[in-house]
Amino acid sequence: MSETDQSNVEVVREATRALARKFDNNYWLDKDNKHEYPWEFVKAFAAGGWLGAMIPEEYGGIGLGLKEAAVMMGEISASGAGMSGGSAVHFYVFPPAPIVRYGSEEMKREYLPKLASGEMLMAFGVTEPTAGVDTSRIKTKATKINGGWVINGQKVFITNAKNAQRILLLARTSPRRDDKPLHGMTLFFAEMDPERITIREIDKLGRAAIDTNELFIDNLEVADHEVVGEVDKGFYYLLDGLNPERICVAMEGIGLGRAALDLATNYANERIVFDRPIGKNQAVAHPLADSWIRLEAAEGMAMKAADLFDAQQPCGAEAAAAKYLGAEAGFDACDRAFSTFGGYAYAKEYHIERLWREVRLLRNAPFSQEMVRNYISQQVLGLPRSY
Known part of the structure; x- marks a missing residue:
């Protein structure tokens, strides 16, 4: 690593440590007790530009590497924010990666600046109750229609669903094949349409400030331009x-x-x-x-x-x-x-x-x-x- 790279890491470490520690343990205890999303914390990191840490500068981010982003996440957690603060920020760090690399230019220009500024919050929809760790066996299905897709299925342990405007959603678009079990799944950057997605919050042991949910998806329509990359290659x-x-x-x-x-x-x-x-x-x-x-x-x-x-x-x-x-x-x-x-x-x-x-x-x-x-x-x- 060059001296410049190390300097960047230390600048990020010191700046995010100072910012995160403005929110003390009592702030996080209060959010945990009230099951209340830490919007003040998120907005403070948005104001500092940190939500766009790994989003390229041309799309409104600051284009840092994973090393700097990881150090930031460590400092957030170490401040006493724990997973409540960590989860509130890390959904701006890793879930947009497929969009950054494989999304259309139109998709990147429309959504990445909103994510980087904190204007938009996204959820990440992969896990299903019947599939466990075997993602190849998800049952959420997307059916092709004129100009788009109709999605039906269920997801579980989905963070941010109650507050997110969009979800990076994995669904089957082709039947599972034993020779290529991970082929045939597609990523959609879908709107969290309350008319088509029923959200049931899960009462859980920890991280009470951040919602965790079951999703029931009923005939959710997604346009062709909301497909991330190519069909069937989402996994x-x-x-x-x-x-x-x-x-x-x-x-x-x-x-x-x-x-x-x-x-x-x-x-x-x-x-x-x-x-x-x-x-x-x-x-x-x-x-x-x-x-x-x-x-x-x-x-x-x-x-x-x-x-x-x-x-x-x-x-x-x-x-x-x-x-x-x-x-x-x-x-x-x-x-x-x-x-x-x-x-x-x-x-x-x-x-x-x-x-x-x-x-x-x-x-x-x-x-x-x-x-x-x-x-x-x-x-x-x-x-x-x-x-």
Whole structure:
């Protein structure tokens, strides 16, 4: 990496850290308690131009690399915003990638500036209740009509649907083939039409400030010009967004761990039991030290993956490993912080339980730790496929 590149990363780190920390833990606790979308936070990042971090300058963004965007996501999460703040911003970072690369010029000029400015919020519609991690078996179907398509189906665990104006929606346009199971799916940048899409919010454990939903799609009409790229190739276009997603999620997990670690170390220095700070006890100090080491190592892998992506080199294994390490290190740090606070960790005013609830998600999403191990076993180590 050149000195200029490193300087860019540090400028982004310092600027986004300062901006994110204007919204303290009590802000996020209030949003979590009220199940209220953090629009003030989003607007602050929009005003700074950060929502368009990876959108090219010609379409209203600032054209940064994934490394800078990932550092931004880590700083957001580490500020105490956790996944509530992370999810509110990262949907401007990785979901537009297929549009940037494969969308028509008309589509890019119409929608990317709106995303970069925060005028438009988008959702990302891939997951289905009957398909699980086997995306090839989605049942949402798009049927060709004159001038467009009619889509019917169901999606689940869709973030932002209650607030988004549009959704990047994956649907089958050709029957599944055993020899090419991932062929025959198409990406649509569809309007969130309330007459055709019923939204049912999911009551969940964490990240309450950000809505997560089931979608029931009934005869949603989408025009031909709202197809992203070519028909039947949508899944392959998604891959341009999946590696950035994994790297950003890794950094969010690392940020959550660092937020919890900061709270725990401060508490361990201040909490006096048996006439001494509890941080003087190795049973408290060593787990926190171990978490710092693991978080640093996880960031190293995430930055390696981001470097490869920015250099347009293959980074699937590194991105998957970064997500795995970020989720594990982040969860362990939050769990150890929970133990450091003891019974007080259950009290919301100390913020640990909120971070703990949010970081647990990352062991399962956007894909499970078991699927990471499956991928590395097969694709890196050359072992037989186990699933």
